[in-house]
Amino acid sequence: MVKTESRRPGNSSPAGAVTGRTRGRRPPSSGPRPTGLTARQRAAIWVRRHHLAPYLLLIPATAVIAWLILWPAAQIGLFSFQNYGLMQIIGAQPTQWIGLGNYSQILHDPEFWLSLRITVLFSLVVVPLTLTVGTLVGLLLARLGRKMATFVSTSALLAWGTPAVSASVIFAWLTDPDGGIVDWSLSKLPSWLGGGPHWAEFSWQNSALPAYTVLTVLLVWMGFPFIAVTVLAGLRTIPAELHEAARIDGAGPWRSFWTVTFPLLRPVFMVLLMLSIIWDFGVFTQAFVITAAPGNRDEFNLGLYEYFKAFTQPPAYGMASAIAFILTLILLIITVGYVRASVKQGEVR
Amino acid sequence: MGLRKRSAVLAASAAAAALAITGCSSSGSSSSSATGGSSSSASTSAAPSTLTVWRMGASVPEQVTWMNGVVDQFHTQFPQFAKTQVKVVWVPWGNRTQDWNNALSSGKNIPDITELGNTDTPTEAASGILASLTSNLKSWSGASDLVKGMVDNDTLNGETYAVPWFGGVRAVWYRTDQFKAAGITSTPTTWAELAADAQKLQAKFPGTYGFPAVTNDTNAFASFIWGAGGQIATQGSDGKWTASLTDPKTEAAIKYYVSLHTTFKVSPSKYIGQTELGNTGATSGGANEDFGLGKLDMYIDGPWGKATMPKNSVDMANVSSFPIPSQNGPDAAPVFAGGSDLAVFKTSPNQEAAWDLIQVMDNPTNSTSFAKLAGFFPPYSSAISNGVYPGDQFMAGFAKAALNGQTAPLNAKNWATADNGQYLIIPTMLKKLMNGASFDSTVAAANTQLANVLNTGNQG
Structure with a gap:
């Protein structure tokens, strides 16, 4: 982010860059020549005159996004107003338009409110925790020597690179009531450390609080490396003189972080915060394994709630689409809030 | 299309006639099934290359051996399907409804035959995904001895959508x-x-x-x-x-x-x-x-x-x-009073072959040998009244419990x-x-x- 800013004065707009390149490729004989132009050349002139080049270049990416994201999203929007289920898919019953029926049913479902509560509380804990741990590791990496930094960042990135299912299964085993190392260790701990024999065979998956405690540790473990590496990249862009000046003025690490590092990296932190919220709000795979879904319906988060509305007997794809829409709406509100805040602070240019 | 369909019918009925002539002496059930089959063959192709069967539970060696034996019998009793490969998929009980629904909604990997828990049958029958077996059952020799309560459980508005395969109690x-x-x-x-x-x-x-x-x-x-x-x-x-x-x-x-x-x-x-x-x-x-x-x-x-x-x-x-x-x-x-049924999916293009395989799986001999393999009770009144497990200490409690069975409301729609x-x-x-x-x-x-x-x- 900061890098972009420093390059900015000499940077031309994307459109300008593209037309410049197009001009460069043209034959050296310049000047408008109404006759003797090939169809290709005429098309190129037309494109240039109407400033269409950037849009043409965007077409491939837009097509892929439209096909993979926009079209399914539009369908989900459509299904959310229909009684779309198995019978409608196999054609046994006609698809009916039911207006806001799905939405009102969801808003009257106590399971929805429970899963929303779990999702929000979980995000409120995991997002700050991941950001804090990640930032601390990032600051640590900046201070370490080259070899040590490579070692630490490699180890951390291994956690990040572990497939979600593998990581979840490993954590489920660690916390297994039958011979899981976590229960065993806790039961061996002296009682003044919170341990004791009551931890032996403690089941972490059969109520929401223990299950989401395990999930919190798992997601922080999987999430902090990305934050750390991103923060490290940000730190490298801060000129060393700034920290040096702060140190000479007598600022300790704490003060130096909040008066120099944080304000400079604020855009980076804002992006990381947004991404973390989106990830932790929609976490599915890890929650599926750790809560032993679908046997524990009172431990659903919004992702699990949506999935099992869609795929358990009787499948209610319309209802699940409505939940997906609500989930998107919530995240959209958060994102819009973020963008507004950023615009006010003059960070988005 | 019409012509091809007609020739398929002709071929099937010719095969059925041949079977009826040659198969008379071998077993009553196969000849009756062949005639039963020809009546419904108008909508099915003659010999599918594969027939997919979904079985519930874990794939254990004894079950696999039993199933292989049944497939061999199927190939001999129904020579028109001798080249049909029977593919058995084992579905964990807890995943069954989800897997049925996913197969149906994606249109991929839909089984021809599925085993269902007897509590599932009313729900699935009502949802319209199972083929009616009423006419097949009428012409099947095994049908008359099936325990009536079990058949009733599989019947909705006068149509029977599944055949009882075994019963079991806890x-x-x-x-x-x-x-x-x-x-x-x-x-x-x-x-x-x-x-x-x-x-x-x-x-x-x-x-x-x-x-x-x-x-x-x-x-x-x-x-x-x-x-x-x-x-x-x-x-x-x-x-x-x-x-x-x-x-x-x-x-x-x-x-x-x-x-x-x-x-x-x-x-x-x-x-x-x-x-x-x-x-x-x-x-x-x-x-x-x-x-x-x-x-x-x-x-x-x-x-x-x-x-x-x-x-x-x-x-x-x-x-x-x-x-x-x-x-x-x-x-x-x-x-x-739990148990399993066998049913044919309505979407299956192989209705005839599927029903013929069910007849072999569920005939009195095979269903009894299967039941004994796992500790179930066969769905045939005569077999049960003869005592399936005489002198078996482990089975004594179950045999006693089986006398006092109840299904409702676990079979509600x-x-x-x-x-x-x-x-x-x-x-x-x-x-x-x-x-x-x-x-x-x-x-x-x-x-x-x-x-x-x-x-x-x-x-x-």
Whole structure:
């Protein structure tokens, strides 16, 4: 982010860059020549005159996004107003338009409110925790020597690179009531450390609080490396003189972080915060394994709630689409809030 | 198209005629099936290259051997399908509805034949995904001896959508050597005795638990409700369901079952949220495996549970069974009359071949040999009345329990939705109670939810 800013004065707009390149490729004989132009050349002139080049270049990416994201999203929007289920898919019953029926049913479902509560509380804990741990590791990496930094960042990135299912299964085993190392260790701990024999065979998956405690540790473990590496990249862009000046003025690490590092990296932190919220709000795979879904319906988060509305007997794809829409709406509100805040602070240019 | 169809019919009926002539002496069922088949062959192609069968449960060697034998018989009895490959897919019980739905909605990997739990059949039949077998059954020699109650369960508005394949009941498993060592001379016949014996065993064998109060196994828990004289739900003559969880008798059963964990402490918290096999959809890690490993002194399961016991299990020679006790004895509690059916998917292009394979799988000889393999009871009245398991100690408790079976409301049209689909009403209620939720409000909420789901398919 900061890098972009420093390059900015000499940077031309994307459109300008593209037309410049197009001009460069043209034959050296310049000047408008109404006759003797090939169809290709005429098309190129037309494109240039109407400033269409950037849009043409965007077409491939837009097509892929439209096909993979926009079209399914539009369908989900459509299904959310229909009684779309198995019978409608196999054609046994006609698809009916039911207006806001799905939405009102969801808003009257106590399971929805429970899963929303779990999702929000979980995000409120995991997002700050991941950001804090990640930032601390990032600051640590900046201070370490080259070899040590490579070692630490490699180890951390291994956690990040572990497939979600593998990581979840490993954590489920660690916390297994039958011979899981976590229960065993806790039961061996002296009682003044919170341990004791009551931890032996403690089941972490059969109520929401223990299950989401395990999930919190798992997601922080999987999430902090990305934050750390991103923060490290940000730190490298801060000129060393700034920290040096702060140190000479007598600022300790704490003060130096909040008066120099944080304000400079604020855009980076804002992006990381947004991404973390989106990830932790929609976490599915890890929650599926750790809560032993679908046997524990009172431990659903919004992702699990949506999935099992869609795929358990009787499948209610319309209802699940409505939940997906609500989930998107919530995240959209958060994102819009973020963008507004950023615009006010003059960070988005 | 019309021409091709017609020639297919001709070919099929020619094959059927040939079979009827040559096959007369071999067996009655095959000749009658061939004629039955030709009547429905108009909509099917002659010989499919593969026929997909979904079987429920874990793929264990004995079952695979049995199935291979049946496929061989199918190829000899129906030579027109001699080249048809039969593909068997094993679906864990906990995943079955989801897998059916996913196959149907994606249109991929749809089975031709599926095994269904007898509680699933009314739901799936009502949803219109099964082919009607009524005309096939009429011309099938096996049909007349099928247990009538089991066929009725598969019949909706006069059409039969599945054939009963086997029946099964649950009972309490225990180990005779442990009972002897703990000084228990007779198996418990009341709830108080059951809890006391569980505590005795747990004290005698440290590191084990006495009796698991598994929450996600309503098929077993129902016996406690019925054993107190209560009901889960009852259907009025107008077809409307009334939930009975708040009935004092039912409440007594709920209280007792929860107290196995909270008061008697014979069941660890591990089993909260689990089926008898473990997490929903898993086939290990639950009470079944723990009993096999000697970590549990008793548990409720059907005889089929033997198949999923781990290799290093306790000596099965000592394992025996007794019927689930009622509240005050001396008679055992009514038990859920479970079982499986075989059905053909409506979308299958191989209706004729599918039905022919079902006839072989479900003929009296094969269904009896299959039933004995897993500890089930065949669906034939004559076989049951002759006594399927004479002198078998382990099967004695199950045979006794089988005399007192009940299915309703576990075969209600919306039961699958209420108990293992969109809602896990009774499991979640038990779970909340074991985790310390207030009794009256939790049970009342579950009761309202159950009535709504049974009547409308959603909680309203």
